[in-house]
Amino acid sequence: MELKLLNEQGIVAGSNVAAADTVFGRDYNEALIHQIVVAYAANARSGNRKQKDREEVHHTTKKPWRQKGTGRARAGMSSSPLWRGGGRIFPNSPDENFTHKVNKKMYRAGICSILSQLAREERLVVVETLSIAAPKTKLLSQKLQGMGLESVMIITDTLEENLLLASRNLPNVLVVEPRHADPMSLVFYKKIVVTKAALAMIEEMFA
DSSP, rough: EOOEEEESSSOOOOOOOOOOOOHOOOOHHHHHHHHHHHHHHTTOOOOOOOOTTTTOOOOSOOOSSSSSSSOOOOOOOTOOOTTTTTOOSSSOTTTTOOOOOHHHHHHHHHHHHHHHHHHHHEEEEESSSOOOOOOOOOHHHHHHHHHTTTTTTEEEOOOOHHHHHHHHHHHTTEEGGGOOOHHHHHHHEEEEEEEEEHHHHHHHOOO
16 A cells, blocks of 8 residues: 655655555445444543432422312422423433443454545545644644645644644644544544654554
């Protein structure tokens, strides 16, 4: 598998970069990708939502009307789950567990399947290095616009302070190290830019 090599102006260089087929040449496995993306999103949930049952809602315990003679249905108190504002029958508890278990082998295979599909769709490109002179959002924005990149995930071998600080105010730009490249971000961003050194780290992690 060969990946496109871009220069600082976003123009394709003369030669491509050779990449390992075990990482960037796998078949597209939609079911596995869906499973690891859903698991990643589920494991990020804090699970702290809380609902009240009929015992916890703040209502009077007085009977709304007498038992017989009104023509209406019998009612004991306004905290009934059948009433508007009443308690829930099966409320959500704050200790609910949303985690999904994914084996390491499955996770690695899913990441490789995503990277392979990105390479086939030419959404994944390689650059020698990517840096800016100062931690200015404007400088990084101009650089990415010059390279024709709008929604982009930048994977670098080391997080340069200037690049990291400049990217924080750009909503469609994410700068991470290879070990923090999660499946949801890989699917979400339109372009994935990887430095040469980071590409070697990715191959070492998943090959």
